[in-house]
Amino acid sequence: MGLSLPHLIVLALVVLVLFGRGRISEMMGDFGKGIKSFKQGMADEANAQQPPAPPAQQIPPPAASPAAPASETVIDASKPSNPQ
Numbered sequence: 212m213g214l215s216l217p218h219l220i221v222l223a224l225v226v227l228v229l230f231g232r233g234r235i236s237e238m239m240g241d242f243g244k245g246i247k248s249f250k251q252g253m254a255d256e257a258n259a260q261q262p263p264a265p266p267a268q269q270i271p272p273p274a275a276s277p278a279a280p281a282s283e284t285v286i287d288a289s290k291p292s293n294p295q
Contacts, residue, residue, distance in 0.1 A: 214222070227235065 230238075
């Protein structure tokens with residue numbers, strides 16, 4: 212036993228009388244916004260699962276400095292500095 216066309220028309224008229232035309236329009240608009248938000252959330256989640264893109268350019272490490280710069284004096288510990 213299903214709903215026939217006359218039953219659906221009577222049901223629609225009762226709902227229209229109870230809620231009014233403006234309220235039904237507002238509810239359908241909210242329903243549409245909810246579906247749109249849901250679809251956007253699903254798309255955002257799918258994008259978040261993708262791995263991030265690698266950086267465009269790698270910065271090279273600084274060059275190693277020499278052990279003793281030319282301006283420093285190296286002292287030989289095998290020779291005493293003040294002979295007595």
